[in-house]
Amino acid sequence: MNRLFYGILYCISLLPMRLLYWFSSILFFLINYVIGYRRKVIRDNLKNSFPEKSDQEIKKIQKQFYRNFSDYLVETLKSFSISQQELDKRHTYSNLEIFEDCKNEGKDVILMAGHIFNWEWFVGLVRHLPAKETLAVFHKVRNDFWNDRMNSIRGKFGTQPIDMKETGRYMMKAENDGTKSYLFVADQSPKKSMVRHSIRFLNQETPVFAGFDKIAIRKEMAVVFCKTVKTKQGFYHTEFERINPEGENFKEMEVVEKFFGQLETLISEHPDNWLWSHKRWKYKKGIDY
Numbered sequence: 001m002n003r004l005f006y007g008i009l010y011c012i013s014l015l016p017m018r019l020l021y022w023f024s025s026i027l028f029f030l031i032n033y034v035i036g037y038r039r040k041v042i043r044d045n046l047k048n049s050f051p052e053k054s055d056q057e058i059k060k061i062q063k064q065f066y067r068n069f070s071d072y073l074v075e076t077l078k079s080f081s082i083s084q085q086e087l088d089k090r091h092t093y094s095n096l097e098i099f100e101d102c103k104n105e106g107k108d109v110i111l112m113a114g115h116i117f118n119w120e121w122f123v124g125l126v127r128h129l130p131a132k133e134t135l136a137v138f139h140k141v142r143n144d145f146w147n148d149r150m151n152s153i154r155g156k157f158g159t160q161p162i163d164m165k166e167t168g169r170y171m172m173k174a175e176n177d178g179t180k181s182y183l184f185v186a187d188q189s190p191k192k193s194m195v196r197h198s199i200r201f202l203n204q205e206t207p208v209f210a211g212f213d214k215i216a217i218r219k220e221m222a223v224v225f226c227k228t229v230k231t232k233q234g235f236y237h238t239e240f241e242r243i244n245p246e247g248e249n250f251k252e253m254e255v256v257e258k259f260f261g262q263l264e265t266l267i268s269e270h271p272d273n274w275l276w277s278h279k280r281w282k283y284k285k286g287i288d289y
Helices: 002-013 017-034 039-049 055-078 084-090 097-104 119-124 144-155 164-173 211-219 254-269
Strands: 091-094 109-113 133-138 160-163 180-185 197-201 204-208 222-232 235-243
Touching: 002 055, 002 144, 017 055, 039 055, 055 119, 084 091, 084 119, 091 119, 097 222, 097 235, 109 211, 109 254, 119 144, 133 144, 133 164, 144 160, 160 164, 164 211, 197 254, 204 254, 211 254, 222 254, 235 254
Parallel strands: 091 235, 109 180, 109 222, 133 160, 133 180
Antiparallel strands: 197 204, 222 235
């Protein structure tokens, strides 16, 4: 059954983008007007993050979020069959010289991205980087078939998927020599048992992962923020920005705080383009951790 379903999805992914965006319009109508997909979660997240905005402004952001989310779904489907040439046209980059600088310094790179649409299209980045290896950190899907399919999609242009549970051990053992880049979509919510740190993010106390901070400090790696903007339907641009320490070296939690600070600025500038349907603030400080 999984293989049959995958085969159907792959065939649909072969359709031109203009037809896939027609499907996106249908999805938008369904999830916004009929189903109301996670409407309360999205509305509460937006209200708590932007208390200064009116109800009308919140509703407008939510509606545009649903449009972007629908586009994201069909774009992720297109990833099944998209070519490198089409990806290069639809997701462009600037400040790539940063990576040459890091390579010349002999430092591996930690790329820090958020759940900004469309993070899945970073699969085409590897050909633009000087690193010999580019590894993308992922959460394993419970279904082995779909886990293998998603990793195949993410790795078809040369990116090496690596399970988040194995990442820390791998990075600590690997030599820091400027030949590797690691891509983290790093704004996930930790499981309650894994919460060790929290910061102020979007006007709320927010549990965060801190493993990448510890690795960056111990290995003296370079850290780069991925500033992604949706320029129009089906087209994205990412500007890379080096995250540098205030002093000679990073202090504890400095990478985390600077990453989330830059991410918050990006979300505030384009609030409809972040994954608001995620239950990001389900654990409360002093109650759950």
